[in-house]
Amino acid sequence: MDVLALTPWDDWSIFIQLCVNGVTLGSVYALIALGYSMVYGILKMLNFAHGDVYMIGSFLGYFMLTSGLDGPMNLAVPIWLALTLVLLVAMLGAGLLGVAIERFAYRPLRNAPRIAPLISALGVSFFLQNSALLLFGANFRTYDAFTLDGGVLFTKGIFEAWGKDDAIALNLPLLNMLVIGGAIVLMILLTLLVARTRLGKAMRATAFDREAAAMMGINPDRVIMATFFIGSALAGAAGVMVGMLFGQVYHFMGFLAGLKGFTAAVVGGIGSIPGAMLGGLLIGMIEAFSTGYLPEGSKFQDFYVFILLIAVMLFRPTGLLGRADIAKV
Amino acid sequence: MPDEPPIERRPQESERPEYPDAAQRPRVGVDTWVAEHGERVQRGPLRRAAERVPGWARLLAFVAVAAVFPIAVDDEYLQRVGVDTLIFMLLAVGLNVVVGYAGLLDLGYIAFFGFGAYTYAIVSSDKYDYHWPAEATIPFILVVTAALGLLLGLPSRRLLGDYLAIVTLFFGQLFVTITNNSTDVKLPFMDRARDLTGGPNGITDLDPIDFAGVELNSVPRYFWFALALFVLVVVALHFVNESRTGRAWRALREDPLAAEAMTMPVNRLKLLAFAFGAAVAGVTGAIFASLQTAVFPQSFDVSLLIILYAMVILGGTGSLAGVALGAIVVNVLLEGLTNTDDTLPVVGETPPRLLFYGLVAVGLALIVRPWRWLAVAAAATIAFGFAARLVAEQWWERGTAGRPSQAGRIGDLVDGWLLFPRDPVDIGNYAFVALIASVLVLTLLRRPWRWIALAPVLYLAAFVWENRLIQEPSVTRFILLGAILVGLMASRPQGLFGTARVEIA
C-alpha cells in the first residue's frame, strides 16, 4: 500500500476530478488515434506525421483565434460561432495538409517495400516539426480561449458543488464538457459515415482489397484522399481542443501527442474505430490517474502508458477490440 | 490440319535479337522467363562494374584512406567531424542489422546508444564514484545493452513490424523522459529521493577511455580507436551475415511465415538481431560519452534517430558498404550546413551556401533530362531574377533595402540579383510556405508548364534561402534532411546505393 502515493479512498473528490480530466484527455487522444487507425486500415502504414498534422491544426486554430486586430478574436460574433469557426478552420487546414502529405509523400510509394512509406512518414514528421520551429519559433504560444468571454464561462463548473453527505465536491468545467461533447459528436458522425454512406463502404472495400476495389470502378486514390482528409481533420480538431484545455501550443507538441494517439490506436486494436475510441479513453484515464495515485506519476505518466502498451501487446497483441487476421497461407 | 491454320506471329524486326538457336526452340508452352531474365533486366554498366569489386578490397581501401586522415588533416574541428562520422558509421551498421538484415523497424535504437553512453558515464565518473577500467567497461556495456535489447524485444516478439515500431519509438521517448526527470526520485525500495541521472544537466567529467594501456587523450586517438572498432564490427557482422544466422535473418525479412515453416525460430532470430543492433549501439555510446566527457538527455532525442535512418536509407538498407557511405554523406552534409563561421579557402564561400546551391544543382541534374534544358532553366532563372529586381527597384523599395546576411563570393553575386527585404523574417516565412506549395505544385504540372514554372520556383528557393534559412542553420539542416528523405523515398525507395528488391504483397 505504501507504493501508492494516494488512494481513491483518501479523497473521492480528487478521484472524480481525475476521472473528468482522464475522460477529457482521453477523448482528445481518441480523436488522434482515429486518424492513425483509419490510415492504417486503408494503407496498412503508420502515419508518423499524424502528430504533426495535429500540431499544425492547433496552430491554425491559434492564428484564427488571435486573428483579430488586438489580440484575441474580438469579432462581433457570438462566442459559439467564433469557436465553431476556429474549429472548422483548424479541421479544414489540417485535413488539406493530410491530403497533401498523402499525395506527395505516400502515394508515390504505394508499391514500394513496406518500410519505404514509414521512412517517408518519419521524414514528413521531421520536416513539419522543423518548419514549424522556423515559422513559429521555439516559444510556447498562449491560447487565449479564456479571454473570449473574460474567463467567466469556461472555468465555471456545471455543478459547482454536489452536496451529499460525504461532501464530494464535483467540478465539471464547461470547457471539458465542450471538448468531450465535441469529440463524441465527431466520433458519431464518423461511425455513421463509415457504416452507412457510399464513401464509407468504398473505404471499407478499399481497406480490404485495394486492387479489387479499383476493379469495381472505385478510385482508390480518391478514397484514400478522403480517408486522410477525415483523419487529419479529426487531428486538427484535437489540436484546437488541446490548445484550449492547456492554454498553449508549441512546435514539438505533436510528437508526444502523436505517440499517445498511436498507442491508443494500437491498444484499442489498430484499424478498428471503436477500438481507437476505447484506447484513447484508456490512455487518458491512465495518465490522469497516474498523476494522482502512482509513484512519481506526474513525471512518469508516459512510463505508465508505456507499461499499458506492453501489457496489451503481451496479452492481446491485436489490441482490445482488434480482430486477428487469419494468416493467409 | 484444318483448312485455315491459325496465324502464327513471328517476332518483329524491331524486337530484341533472337537467339541463334531460335529455330530449334519450341515456340509454344515453354517458359523462357529464366533464360531471358538477365537481358530483361535493365542495369547500368557503372553499377555492374562496382558490384564486381570484392567487399574486402573496398574495406581495405577505405581503411587505408581513413587511417591517414587525422595525420593529413591537422585541424581539430575536421578531426572531430571525422570521429563523429565514424561514430555515425558504427551506429548505421548496427542499425542495419535490425532494419536491413532482419527487416525490423526499430525506432528505439537511439535509446540503446544513450543507454550505452549513460552506462559508461555511471561507471566512469565521480557521480557514483565508480571508475572502472575500459577493458571491463566495454564488454560490460556490450552485454547489458544487448540484454536490454532482448528485454525490449520480448513483448514485441509476436508482433508485426509496425507494432514493433511503435513500442520501440515509445521506448526511445521514454529513455529521454526518464533521464531528464530522474533528478529527485523516490522509488519504493529507496529510503530517500535521489538524483539518479543528473536530469537535463547530465553527468559530466567522464574518464577518457584507457584501453590496454593506451589512453585516448586526443581526437586522433579516438579516431583510430573508432576506426578499429568499426572494422571489427563490420567484419564480424559480415561473417554473421554470411552464415546460417544471417541467411535466416534475410529469410525472415522476406517471409517470416515461410521462414518459420522452414525450421527457423523466427522470434529467437528477431531478438538476436535486436540484441546485435543494441550491442553495437551501446558500445558506440560508450565511445561517444567518453569523447564528449559528458552525457545529456538531449543528445539522444528523436532527431538523432531520423538522422540515422536517413543514413541507412540513403545508403540502401542491407548493404554494409552502402550504409557506411550513407553515414559519411549525411554527416558531412549536416556538418557543412551548420558551419557558417568558416569560409572555404579556394572558393571563398561558406559551406552552407555552397552546399545549398550545390544540392539544388545536383538535384536538378538528376531530374532534368536532357541536360540542355538545365542551361535553359539556369538562364531563365537568372533573367527572371534581374527582371524581378528591376521591377522591385521601381515599385517596392523595401524589397531591396536589405543585404545578404553572410558575406562570400556567392553572396556578392546574388546581391544584385535577389530581393533582400529590409525585414526579412516575416516575408521569409511566408515565402517559405509559398516555396513548399510551389515545389509541390511543380511536381504535378505537365511538361511545358513545368519548365516554364521552374525559373520562378528556383528564384523563390534562392530568395527563401538567402533571406530566411541561412539565418537559422540548425533548423534549416533538419528541414532539408526531412525534405531529402521524403524526396528520396518518392524517387528511389531502395536508397542511393541500394538495389531494388522484388516484393510481392
Next chain:
Amino acid sequence: MSEPERQNEQEGQVERERERVLELRAVSKSFGGLRVLSQLDLVVHDGEIVSVIGPNGAGKTTLFNLITGLYRPDAGDILLEGRSVVGLPPWKITQRGIARTFQTLRLFLNMTVRENVMAAAYGHTKATWLESMLRLPRARREEREIRRLAEEKLGFFGERLVGYRWDQPAYSLSYANRRRLEIARATATRPRVLLLDEPAAGMNPNETLEIAELIGKLRDDGGYTILVIEHDMHVVEGISDRVVALDHGVKIAEGSFDEVATSPRVVEAYLGVRGAKEEAA
C-alpha cells in the same frame, strides 16, 4: 485398373504392421464460429502417398496449417511417429519431420535459389552466431555441408535448377520452377513427411505430368511419406495410394482413387457430372 485394387486389398492386411507416420485424431477447428474442420481422423502410413481432394473451402489448406502448427486445433490430437505435435511452434514441428510447400508460393524471393534451400537447413545445423562470427571449424564445415546438400536437393529436379540458376534470385524463376524450388526447399529440412499444397496448380499439362512423376520419385528415391492436396484429377489418379475427400470440413470418402471418384457424394460435391464422366471415360 486392377493395380490400385490389388494394393487396396493388401492394405487391409498390412496396415497393422506398417508404421503410422502421421495421425490425426478427431481434429476440429473453427474460425469465428465458422466450422472449418470437424472431427477429422486421418492416418498416413510410412511411404504412402495420400491425396486430399475437395471443393474450395472444404478445409484442405486448414488441415495443412493445423498439421504444421500455424493454427492450433480446437480439439483433437495430431501425432507424428506416435508423438503429439499439438502446441509446438511451426519451426519445431518442421524440425521433428513435417515439411510443407505453400499453395500461394512463399519463396524468399530476393535470395538466390541456392540460398533458399540452404536457409531451410537451419534446423539441423548447429553453429552459433559466435562460431560464425569467428569462422570456427564447425561453422565452416557446416556451411560446406549445407551448400552440398542444397546442390544435391536442387539436382533432384534434373537440369531445371542447376548450374547458373543457383546464383539467380528466386524471383527470376518461372512459375513452375518456383514450385520445384519450394519442394527442394522443403526437402532440405530433412523431413519424414512432405505436405504438398497443390503442387500442380498453375502448371501446363506437360509440367503437370512431370510433377506427378516427381512426386512418385520423391517417395521412391527420397523415402518421404507424402500428403498432397491437388485439384487435377489426373495427378491424383496417377500418384495416390489413397484418396481422402473432404467437404465442409468432414471426410466424405476415403479409399482408392476409383472408390473415391465414383462415390456419389464426391461426384455431387466435387467432381460434378461432367468431371465424373471424364473420369469414367
Next chain:
Amino acid sequence: MTEAPDTVLARDGDRPAPLLELREIVTYYGEINILRQVSLQVNHGELVCLLGGNASGKSTTLKTCLGIVRPRTGRVVFDGEDVTGRPTNYRIARGMAIVPENRRLFAPMTVRENLEMGAYLNGGGVKEDFDRVYELFPLLHERRSQLAGTLSGGEQQMVAMGRALMSRPKLLLMDEPSMGLAPILVERNFEIIKQVHEAGVAVFVVEQNANVSLSIADRGYVLQTGRVVLEGAASDLLQNEDLRKAYLGR
C-alpha cells in the same frame, strides 16, 4: 434474362470496329519487361480467350485493358475510343467489368454490399440491377445479408459474377475463372460464362485451362513470355499441334 442494351444486336459483325482493341502494348514491371508488343481484339458480343502459362503476361494484359497497369507504349481502344490514358473507373463507366482471379470478394462486407460495390459508379445499383442478378443467381438473394467471406467457394463465385454484372457491362473480363477451383465449380463457372455471353455480353477470358475455355470461345490467342504466338478461331486452335502438345497434354 440479362438486359444489356446496345450490345444485343452487335454480334452479326456489321460493325467493323472491335469492341476492345490492344495495339502493340509494351509493359514493364519495375525493371522487368512483361508484355512485348501485344496486339489483340475482342469484337462486339464475341467470346474470346487468351491462353498462356503462368508469368506469360496474361494477367498483366487484363490489367492493361482495365487500366490498372499502364503500358509503356501502345494503345488501348475501347468501343471506338482511345482509353489508354484513362483511369480504371472511366473504363468501367464506359462498359467494362471484371471478375478477378480468385474472386477477390470484400469478405467483411455482406453479399448485398458486395453487389453494391459492383455498381459503385451507378451510385450503388438500382433495383433492376439487383433483380437481374438475383434472377440469375437466386441463391444470392437468400444470402444477401450474409458476410461474403463466410460463403462457400461456389457461392463466392456467384457473388463475383453477380458483382461484375451489376454495372451492366458491354465487355466482361474474366481472369482465370478455373484457377484453383474444384472440377464441379469450373464446370458451373463456364456454364455461367456461356449464359452471360449468350445474353449478348462480349466476354474476354484469360485462362490457363485451354480445353475448357476453347470449347466455349469463338476465338483465341496464345500468349507466351509476353508475346502473342498464336491466334485464330477456337476450333482451329484446338487442332493446332503445338498448342495441343503444350496445353492439352496427352
